[in-house]
Amino acid sequence: MTRLKDEIANNTHRFFINKLPELLALAGCHEDVLLSGRDFSEPKVNSSKKNSAETIVFRVDSARIMLDSVKDALYSMDETYRKIIQLCYLSNLRNFEIAGRLGYSERTVNNYKPIALKTFAVRFVAMQLSNGIDEKNIIDLTKTKEVA
Incomplete structure (x- = not known):
């Protein structure tokens, strides 16, 4: 796979490779749910963290909101x-396969991928806020390490 030189694109790439499968597993679904019309707007559950079953329900609900x-x-x-x-992250196709499917x-595809990842990163932060995710729990893919 082509290494992306942009840190935001790299953060987003790692999110799709590492964190998204974790969220999908926690919510009990597969990648295809992100391609379908399924909505995760089930009732929100507040957790007191006293009851482990309640905590699990809270974590599943949080994963669904994130999805x-x-x-x-x-x-x-x-x-x-x-x-x-x-096509790249949910259907696991390689760049030449994506190019063939899209007619590019x-x-x-190599040039568009970092732009797509950076665009996703910015919109993802906004969507988390609009979906009611607490600021301290937001996954901000646009954060870059400051050079000291």
Whole structure:
């Protein structure tokens, strides 16, 4: 896989590779749910963290809200960028396969991928806020390390 030189694109890439599967497993679903019309807006549960069953329900509910934010961010993007992310990270296709499906050259897909990832990162933060995720729990993919 091509290494991305941009830190925000790298953060977003790692999110799709590492964190998204974890969220999907916690919510009890697969990648295809992000491609479908399924909505996770089930009742919110507040956890006192005293009861482990209640804590588990809270964690599942939080994962579903986060997945709604992923889905909302994806569907607010330009169709080309959304399809590149969906085909790469949800359908696990390689760049040449994505290029074939979209009718682009592989070079174009390579050039569009970091832009798509950065676009997703910005929209994902906004969607988390609009879906009611507490600021301290937001996954901010746009944060970059400051050079000392």
